[in-house]
Amino acid sequence: MAGHGGWPNPGQAGEKRAAAERAAGLVRPGMIVGLGSGTTAGFVLGSLAARLGRGELPDVAGIPTSTRVAAEARRLGVPLTDLEAHPVVDLTIDGADEVDPGWNLIKGGGGALLREKIVAQASRREVIVVDHTKWSPRLGTHHALPVEVVEFGWRPEAAYLESLGAEVSLRRAGDGSRFRTDQGNLILDADFGPIDDPGTLAGRLLARAAVAEVGLFCGLTSDLIIASPAGVEHRSSHDKEQR
Numbered sequence: 001m002a003g004h005g006g007w008p009n010p011g012q013a014g015e016k017r018a019a020a021e022r023a024a025g026l027v028r029p030g031m032i033v034g035l036g037s038g039t040t041a042g043f044v045l046g047s048l049a050a051r052l053g054r055g056e057l058p059d060v061a062g063i064p065t066s067t068r069v070a071a072e073a074r075r076l077g078v079p080l081t082d083l084e085a086h087p088v089v090d091l092t093i094d095g096a097d098e099v100d101p102g103w104n105l106i107k108g109g110g111g112a113l114l115r116e117k118i119v120a121q122a123s124r125r126e127v128i129v130v131d132h133t134k135w136s137p138r139l140g141t142h143h144a145l146p147v148e149v150v151e152f153g154w155r156p157e158a159a160y161l162e163s164l165g166a167e168v169s170l171r172r173a174g175d176g177s178r179f180r181t182d183q184g185n186l187i188l189d190a191d192f193g194p195i196d197d198p199g200t201l202a203g204r205l206l207a208r209a210a211v212a213e214v215g216l217f218c219g220l221t222s223d224l225i226i227a228s229p230a231g232v233e234h235r236s237s238h239d240k241e242q243r
Contacts, residue, residue: 013039015227016095019129020044022232023093023225024051026127030059032086034119035073036094037066037112040129044093045069049076063089065119066112067182083122092123096217098136098143099128103224103237104198106139108146108215111171111181117213117220125222132228138194139216145195146171146215147188151178153210154186160208166190185212 020043027033027048035041051057061081064070073080083089094116098106105128107113120126136142145166149157158168171179171187179187195201195216202216224235 015131015229015232016040016129017043019131019225019227019232020093021047022234023127023129023223024048026091026093026223027051027057027060029057031057031090032081032088033060033062034089034092034094034123034126035062035064035069035078036092036116036119037069038095038110040093040095041069042072044129045072045076045078048078052078061086063119065094065115066110069112083118087122089119089123091125091127092119093127093129094120096128096130096134097215098139098141099130099134099224100136100139100198103128103221104139104219105217105221106143106145106215107217108148108187108213109143111146111148111179111187113146113215114148114181114183114185114213117217120217120220126220127223127225128221129225130227132226135226138196139198140192140195144169144189144191147190147205148181148183148185148212148214149188150210150212151184151186154188157208157210158188161188161190161205164192164204166192183212 024044024047061079096105097109161168169189173179198216199218202214205214222237226233
C-alpha cells in the first residue's frame with residue numbers, strides 16, 4: 001500500500017500541472033479562494049500568481065490550508081486572507097490521495113487534513129485535482145487513512161484503530177521525530193485495507209475524544225479535474241448526477 005506524502009514522477013508532474021492550471025482557470029475576479037496543500041498546491045499557486053501578474057484577477061484573495069502553503073503564496077505575491085474575515089469561500093482547489101466512484105476522498109498525506117476539511121466545509125465549490133493513478137474502487141485500497149490525534153491520547157486511539165482491524169503507524173518527520181500538524185497534533189496512519197462505508201467509519205472515529213480529524217472527505221467534492229496521459233478531464237457534480 002502506498003504511504004503518505006511523496007512527489008509524482010516527471011510524467012505525473014506534467015499531467016498534474018496541466019490539471020492544476022485548468023482548475024486555476026476557474027477562479028474569477030473578486031473570489032475568495034481556498035488554497036489546498038500537497039503537490040497540486042504549488043502548481044495552482046504558480047498559475048494564480050501568473051494570472052494575478054497579468055492583472056486578470058483583481059480583488060482575489062486566498063485562504064491557505066497550511067503554513068507551508070501560506071509561505072509559498074506570500075513568496076509568489078498571492079494576497080491572503082482568513083476565515084474570520086471571509087467565513088464563506090467561493091472556490092477551493094485541492095488535491096487528494098485517493099478517490100472512489102462516489103467522489104469520496106482520502107486526504108491528509110501532507111498532514112493538513114484538519115484545515116483542509118474546515119476550508120472545504122466553508123466552500124461553495126470544492127474542486128479536487130488528481131492524476132489518474134488516484135482512482136480506486138474503494139478508499140483504502142491504495143492508501144492508508146490519516147487520523148489526526150491529540151498527543152495526550154494517541155496511544156489509546158492507536159489501540160482503538162487496531163481493534164477495528166487497522167495496522168497503525170505513528171507518522172514520523174524526516175528527522176525521525178514525531179510528525180506534527182500545524183495544530184501541534186500527531187498523525188496515525190491507519191491501514192484498514194478497502195473501506196466498505198467511509199461515512200460510517202468517519203463518524204465512528206470522530207466520536208473519539210482524542211481524534212481531531214479523519215482524512216475521509218465524504219460528500220464535499222463538487223468538481224473533479226483528472227489528469228492522465230490522454231489529457232485533462234473536468235467532471236462536475238451535475239455530470240455525476242446525470243450518470
